Amino acid sequence: MKKSLTWREYVITRAIKVSGYSAIVFVGLIFFFLLREGLPVFGEVPISTLFNTRWYPIEEYYGILPLITGSLIVTIGAALVAIPFGIGTAVYIAEVSPRWMREVLKPLVELLGGLPSVVLGFLGILVLSPYLRVLLDLPTGLSALAGALLLGGIAIPTIVSIAEDALDAVPRSYREGAWALGATRWQTIWRVTFPAAKSGVLTAIMLGVGRAIGETMTVMMVTGNAPVLAILPGSILSPVRTMTATIAAEMGEVASGSVHYHVLFFIGMVLFLISLIVNIAASSVVFRSKKRAERILS
Amino acid sequence: MQPADLPQAKVSIQDLSLQYADGTESLRGISFDIPANQITVLFGPAGGGKSTLLRCLNRLNDLTEVKKLDGKILIEGENILDPKTDVIALRRRVGMVFARPVVLPFSIRSNLTYGLELAGERRKSRLTEAVERSLSQAALWEEVKDRLDDPAIALSGGQQQRLCLARVLALQPAIILLDEPTSGLDPISTGKVEASLQELKKTYTVVLVPHSVQQAARTADFAAFFLQGELVEYAHGEEAFTNPKDQRTEDYVTGRFG
Numbered sequence: 007m008k009k010s011l012t013w014r015e016y017v018i019t020r021a022i023k024v025s026g027y028s029a030i031v032f033v034g035l036i037f038f039f040l041l042r043e044g045l046p047v048f049g050e051v052p053i054s055t056l057f058n059t060r061w062y063p064i065e066e067y068y069g070i071l072p073l074i075t076g077s078l079i080v081t082i083g084a085a086l087v088a089i090p091f092g093i094g095t096a097v098y099i100a101e102v103s104p105r106w107m108r109e110v111l112k113p114l115v116e117l118l119g120g121l122p123s124v125v126l127g128f129l130g131i132l133v134l135s136p137y138l139r140v141l142l143d144l145p146t147g148l149s150a151l152a153g154a155l156l157l158g159g160i161a162i163p164t165i166v167s168i169a170e171d172a173l174d175a176v177p178r179s180y181r182e183g184a185w186a187l188g189a190t191r192w193q194t195i196w197r198v199t200f201p202a203a204k205s206g207v208l209t210a211i212m213l214g215v216g217r218a219i220g221e222t223m224t225v226m227m228v229t230g231n232a233p234v235l236a237i238l239p240g241s242i243l244s245p246v247r248t249m250t251a252t253i254a255a256e257m258g259e260v261a262s263g264s265v266h267y268h269v270l271f272f273i274g275m276v277l278f279l280i281s282l283i284v285n286i287a288a289s290s291v292v293f294r295s296k297k298r299a300e301r302i303l304s
Numbered sequence: 305m306q307p308a309d310l311p312q313a314k315v316s317i318q319d320l321s322l323q324y325a326d327g328t329e330s331l332r333g334i335s336f337d338i339p340a341n342q343i344t345v346l347f348g349p350a351g352g353g354k355s356t357l358l359r360c361l362n363r364l365n366d367l368t369e370v371k372k373l374d375g376k377i378l379i380e381g382e383n384i385l386d387p388k389t390d391v392i393a394l395r396r397r398v399g400m401v402f403a404r405p406v407v408l409p410f411s412i413r414s415n416l417t418y419g420l421e422l423a424g425e426r427r428k429s430r431l432t433e434a435v436e437r438s439l440s441q442a443a444l445w446e447e448v449k450d451r452l453d454d455p456a457i458a459l460s461g462g463q464q465q466r467l468c469l470a471r472v473l474a475l476q477p478a479i480i481l482l483d484e485p486t487s488g489l490d491p492i493s494t495g496k497v498e499a500s501l502q503e504l505k506k507t508y509t510v511v512l513v514p515h516s517v518q519q520a521a522r523t524a525d526f527a528a529f530f531l532q533g534e535l536v537e538y539a540h541g542e543e544a545f546t547n548p549k550d551q552r553t554e555d556y557v558t559g560r561f562g
Contacts, residue, residue, distance in 0.1 A: 105369070183406035186364060187419035187471065188396040197418075202409055 040278060044271035051265060056272070061233035061247070063256070063266045070273055075236040076150070076246035077277075080225055083154025083242060084161055084218040089211055091158070092165030096210070099166070100173035101195050112170065119163030127227030130156045135228055142243060148230035150246040156224045161214035168213060172206020173199060205291065212288030216281055226251035249273050306336060307526065307540050313337035314479065314509040315361065320375035322356060324368065330356040332533045334375070338479075338526075343501060343510045345524035345541065347517065348556065352530035354513045358481045361511065362398040363391050379479070396423055399472030403484040403515075405464035407456040412448055415456045415467060419475045434474045442470035443500045462493025469497065479509045487515035498523055517557055521545040529553045 047056070051068050058069030099111050134155065135147030142151075176199050184194040200207070230245025233252070253270050260267045315338040322331040330353045338344045346354040359365045360377060363384065376383045384394055396419070408415050416438055417431045425431060435452065439445040444466040448459070456467055465485060472480055482501075486494040501510055501523060514520040520527060524541030529550070537544060537553045548554045555561055 177406075179402060179404060179406045180408065182364060182367075182402065183408060183468070184418075185367065186362060186395055186400040186402075187422065187475065188392050189419075189422050190392055193422055198408055 037278070040271060040275050044268060044275045047265070047268040047272045050268060056269070059235045061252075063269070066265070068265070068269045070249070070269070070276070072233040072235045073247055073249045073252050073273060074276065075241075076229070076233070077219065077248040077250070077280075079150050079236045079241055079246060080153040080157060080229060080248055081215065081219050083150060084157035085211075085215050087155060087158025088161035088165055088214055088218070092162045092210070092214060093169055093207065095162070095166045096169035096173060096207075097195060097200075100170045101191070101199065112167075115163050115166045118159075119167065123160060123221060123224045124227070126156050126159060127224040130224060130228035144243055146230060146245060148228055148245055150229055150236060150242045150244065153225045153229035153246070153248070154242070156228055157218040157221055160221055160224065161218045164217050165210045165214035168210035169203075169207045172203040172210065175206065176202045208291050209288055212284060212291070216284045216288070219281060219284065220250065220277070222248075222250040222254050226254055231255065249277050253277075306538055307543075310337055310526070311339040311342060314340035314380065315511075316376075316378040317357075318376040318378065320357070320360065320377060321372065322353075322360065322365070322370060322374075323372040325371045326369070330533050331360075334535050336528060336535060336538050338509065338511060340509050341505055341507075342525040343505050343512055343523050343541075345520045345527045346511065346513050346530060347520040347524075347527060348530035348536075349561070351532065353533045354530050355483050357530075358400070358483050358511065358513060360385070361479070361481055362395050362400055363389070364395075364400065366391060396475050397477050398479045398481060399475055399477035400481040401465070401468050401472055401483065401485045403487050405461065405468045405488070407459070407464050407467055410456060411453045412456045412459070412467065413452040416471050416474045419471060423475070438470040438474040439467075441473050441500065441504065442466045443496050444470055460493075462489045462496070465489055465493065466497060466500075469500070473504075477508065479511065480504065482510070482512045484513055484515040486519065494519075517545075517559075521557075529556065531556075 055068055057071055058067070059071050060067040060069045061072050095111075095115065099108050099115075103111065130152055131148075135149070135152045137147065138144065138149065138152055139147030180198055180202055181194050184198045185191075189197070225248045229248065229251065231247045231251055232245040233247040234241070234244065236244070236246045253273055256266070257270055260270060317337070318335050320331055320334040323329045334353075334357065346357060348354060356365065359368075360373075361379075361384075365373075373385065375385070377385050379394075379398070383389075408418060410418065413435055416435045417425075420431060420434055425434075436445060436449075439448065444463060447463060448454075448467075456464065459467060465488070469480075469482075469485070486497050489497065498519070501512065504510060505525070512523060514523060521541070524544065527537075527539060527541050527544035528535055529537045529544065529548075529552075531552055537548060537550045539549070544553065545557050548557060
């Protein structure tokens, strides 16, 4: 009896250990695969071509700058939409709305986060971009702006959900302390609750923006996919093509092992690098403020 | 049911009833006067409505879900439960110290000046003067005068609570409400807070919910005994603890229940 128990214990601990390590192994393998397929590009295409402004792979123009700027402009646009709206919504849900409203709103927002992005893209093609074309008198509504608005919509639920949790975790006593001193509701939110929840709100923003960078399907459907160098702010109204959309659109038709194939993997490496930077930035911000709080509390 | 020789009333509570939205009734037909420049103690077992009453006096209950609120609270003749009352101004006039010290995440100095800045005070000299005055009144000045710009959260529990008291004093309110202000403090800090209350009553009207019967007996000029939302007895401090009229008060102060 006792022996079988320790034996079971052994198996369970090992199984948990293996599943834990497997996450590291998978990330490692993905990284290795990406490098193996992407690195040969440096032998095949001169770097000056790679960081050029013309993407036309059939004629062997492999300039990825338009794709990087396309991703950037759409992501920045999305962040400009999602951050104020997302934080505003989070503050409303956490601080202002009555309890019943909150119980309706929070699940609704989270449901929005679960919406398949292809459905949003569909709405973008059928509703948003024709509307933008008429409203702004553009040659086509399929533009960076349409992509930014939709991506903003995709990032908002992430931001709202996490920022609201952070605001909600601020002890009620902080608020009552400020109220009892004669602070208005707004002064309390701005001067007390918000600073206290700062690290959680920053995490929310980083994760939301991270989602926007990696999003593929929606942007492929609504941004028009023209690989033109996009420079703020004028290009927001013209079609752009993002890195993710390029990989998704062209990977299916490329000959395995060709130069074009390697360039697509190189784009994947750049994306990987960007999301790595965003993640490290996010966790270092959170880590730093956590450490500061610990130092003060101890 | 009031002591016959009650000094001039600062606050007059008239037939106050309150029921929270979750169905728990907290106050039933409370009427009594709180005298100026005295320490009035509200005591009794938990759930009796002491804190609820305190929170009515500065309308902090506005932010909780209250289903029913009847009656009047007159402060210097003005009914503060009137919807037209300027609640923000009221809370500056009626300061509150909580059971657990709530220092705001700023420096010691900013904790003290925050309320004044909210009230629109910008003059440096006035703020500096208020910091020193309020810290001295709360018996904290000697301990922190050299590190006013340190984060307030680095203070000890007892110091934090005295900082909270000082923060209220900085606003120079007319009335100070204290909700079990020493429940988390050691005896020495408790003694300091109680001593400063005796000083403060000369200028302020103090309403205290103590965390023990002993503290109630030590500090009370007047004492009101609350039981399950009702005011059972209201008397001079000494009388309430040595010679209570109501059997329930006697049972509680002699430790037969509670």
